[in-house]
Amino acid sequence: MSTTTPGPLQQTSATFVGMPTFPQAARAALANTQQRKNLRHATHTIRGKRERVVAEVPEWEALRVAGAEAKDEALTHLGDYLEQLEASLTSNGATVHWARDAQEANRIVLDIVRSKEVDEVVKVKSMVTQEIELNEALEAAGIHAWETDLAELIVQLGHDRPSHILVPAIHRNRSEIREIFLREMGTVGRPAPDDLTDDPARLAEAARLHLREKFLRAKVGVSGANFAVADTGTLVVVESEGNGRMCLTLPETLISVVGIEKVIPSWEDLAPMLQLLPRSSTGERMNPYTTMWTGVHEGDGPQEVHVVLLDNGRSHVLADRVGRQALRCIRCSACLNVCPVYERTGGHAYGSVYPGPIGAVLNPQLRGTASTIDKSLPYASSLCGACFDACPVRINIPELLVELRGQVVEQEGRTAESAAMRAAAWVLSDPKRLAGAQKAAATAGRVVGTRTVRSVPGLGAWTNARDLPTLPTESFRQWWARERGEDDR
Amino acid sequence: MSARDEILARVRGATSDIDTTPDDRGPVVVVDETSPGEAETLELFAENVADYRAQVVRVGPSGVAAAVAGALSDHGCRTVVVPSGLDPSWRAAAEGVARVLSDDEATTHLARDDVDAVVTASAVGVATTGTIVLDHRPDQGRRELTLVPDTHVCVIRADQVVHDVPESVARLRPGPEGARPLTWISGPSATSDIELERVEGVHGPRTLVVVLVESANG
Numbered sequence A: 001m002s003t004t005t006p007g008p009l010q011q012t013s014a015t016f017v018g019m020p021t022f023p024q025a026a027r028a029a030l031a032n033t034q035q036r037k038n039l040r041h042a043t044h045t046i047r048g049k050r051e052r053v054v055a056e057v058p059e060w061e062a063l064r065v066a067g068a069e070a071k072d073e074a075l076t077h078l079g080d081y082l083e084q085l086e087a088s089l090t091s092n093g094a095t096v097h098w099a100r101d102a103q104e105a106n107r108i109v110l111d112i113v114r115s116k117e118v119d120e121v122v123k124v125k126s127m128v129t130q131e132i133e134l135n136e137a138l139e140a141a142g143i144h145a146w147e148t149d150l151a152e153l154i155v156q157l158g159h160d161r162p163s164h165i166l167v168p169a170i171h172r173n174r175s176e177i178r179e180i181f182l183r184e185m186g187t188v189g190r191p192a193p194d195d196l197t198d199d200p201a202r203l204a205e206a207a208r209l210h211l212r213e214k215f216l217r218a219k220v221g222v223s224g225a226n227f228a229v230a231d232t233g234t235l236v237v238v239e240s241e242g243n244g245r246m247c248l249t250l251p252e253t254l255i256s257v258v259g260i261e262k263v264i265p266s267w268e269d270l271a272p273m274l275q276l277l278p279r280s281s282t283g284e285r286m287n288p289y290t291t292m293w294t295g296v297h298e299g300d301g302p303q304e305v306h307v308v309l310l311d312n313g314r315s316h317v318l319a320d321r322v323g324r325q326a327l328r329c330i331r332c333s334a335c336l337n338v339c340p341v342y343e344r345t346g347g348h349a350y351g352s353v354y355p356g357p358i359g360a361v362l363n364p365q366l367r368g369t370a371s372t373i374d375k376s377l378p379y380a381s382s383l384c385g386a387c388f389d390a391c392p393v394r395i396n397i398p399e400l401l402v403e404l405r406g407q408v409v410e411q412e413g414r415t416a417e418s419a420a421m422r423a424a425a426w427v428l429s430d431p432k433r434l435a436g437a438q439k440a441a442a443t444a445g446r447v448v449g450t451r452t453v454r455s456v457p458g459l460g461a462w463t464n465a466r467d468l469p470t471l472p473t474e475s476f477r478q479w480w481a482r483e484r485g486e487d488d489r
Numbered sequence B: 001m002s003a004r005d006e007i008l009a010r011v012r013g014a015t016s017d018i019d020t021t022p023d024d025r026g027p028v029v030v031v032d033e034t035s036p037g038e039a040e041t042l043e044l045f046a047e048n049v050a051d052y053r054a055q056v057v058r059v060g061p062s063g064v065a066a067a068v069a070g071a072l073s074d075h076g077c078r079t080v081v082v083p084s085g086l087d088p089s090w091r092a093a094a095e096g097v098a099r100v101l102s103d104d105e106a107t108t109h110l111a112r113d114d115v116d117a118v119v120t121a122s123a124v125g126v127a128t129t130g131t132i133v134l135d136h137r138p139d140q141g142r143r144e145l146t147l148v149p150d151t152h153v154c155v156i157r158a159d160q161v162v163h164d165v166p167e168s169v170a171r172l173r174p175g176p177e178g179a180r181p182l183t184w185i186s187g188p189s190a191t192s193d194i195e196l197e198r199v200e201g202v203h204g205p206r207t208l209v210v211v212l213v214e215s216a217n218g
């Protein structure tokens, strides 16, 4: 059921409302062994690359602090910096629009597209336009929105949803991609060649030809932005493939939808951001392409530039003194790649465009904890702390998860999770019961041997969504009693 | 209330606990990656550019034209676009091996996707990341020019190479004449979207040749 809370909260869309809660979705994802294999390979590869290039920068900690500080300066004085950004954008020839929520943002974009009398737009991957479900809104109005990032193209042609911030089609392997291309490309444009193999280079070539046709005829481009510099009015898009450059350069009209938390105060703040983001994100010293544009540049690129500044729940997150640090997020996805829960469940289980540890924090913050999925998300973590260590802007995700759990328990008291917590509290509060539970668990450990245990007596639903390490065949108390020669009963 | 006023009011309300003023934080923290010396910076730049599988050709000032011609013929480029402000001797070198289109003739050819290569100068190079930044002045041309052709031959002088990202950001800060569009290039177009296997060039040049011009004594 959609939340009817008035005020600044992000409205949960019909698609996401239909999503199962995290434990249900996670159980389904766990059954998908192909996905688990792909995810494991991907997260470990990126993780290793990231560690190597971060180690090249001796001052990494100082950089993290600089990055966090730049974002905090912008967030804590956001009103002033937004006004400054608007003024500098406008003086450079851009048109600035403001949108309270997804609906308003979609209407603004739609009005601009309609005024250009076109029935298609090209898009560079943008999480914020996924968040507001812009493609769906455009399709409903008869306008095709072509995603041009290779992974997004795979996702779109596969009638699917992205599952990772950075590698959205991480859940697909090459032969699946070949089948999708052969089956779908021809229905929306230049078909894939008949002799297409599943060689990644051939698949990329097919995408290049299919998309180039669209770039060269598109009149309107749609993007997000990684950063918006308040003092110069510069917008920044960071990418690898060049599809971003295509969308930002070739169309006559460019519409950029920018969350209000993307603002950074000054040009100089770009330095730590560009030092932190590529290394944390893809494990590269720098991503292949970064485009910076400041309003309209005469004779080069789009001659009509629109910027839509979007709230959609962000001011609500900003009001929370502890929680506002989540708005520092630069969407690098480092926290996803180190998360043991994400590695096993994949992105779809989070029921949102923001998956992984940051999604578990951000979604309930943006949308409130009224829906079942948002209630379950703060529990989608083992609180191991790896996400905090990886985060280039030092967002203390574990701390925020614990805060949110407190909110959920306070507000409800009757969810499966809080019931599980009560059961745990009941067990833990009495030494005899604890000893009994541990014995039972140890017995279970002997029975299952080296296999992974998915549930512990007395903890029930709480553990269903994650793998617990194999249980010892002897509890600590039993061991203590044996070693010390005492009976603990 | 307009959306603008409502959002600003919400944001101001949300930060009412803050008692500092904007820009109270002192100078922006700059985390340098210090250079051991100019020669080392150039070496690092060449090494990092090559690490992206871009090709690096190191020449003295008199060798640029030959390097440009060599790069174009090595990659079998038959049509090449050059920006209006390109050094005339480089343009002449390109004319020796390929059909040369100038910036204004290029548009329809770019649209038909039948230009093989582009030759440009550059604005800044960054050693720690192996990056070349174009600010699209007349010797670099419009952004489109370096995007559609399959081969990009890019000339950069040693004195344009800085050591780290903060230095490059400082050099590129928009001046009073207004902000220029910037393209930061670190290696050829690449994707790892299919099973994380690196594939070069989905869009944008698949071949990047960097001609690094060092002074005669350096």
Ligand code: SF4
Pocket: A280, A328, A329, A330, A331, A332, A333, A334, A335, A336, A358, A387, A390, A391, A392, A393, A394, A395
């Ligand atoms: S929370 Fe931190 S690590 Fe995770 S995506 Fe955001 S910036 Fe990256």
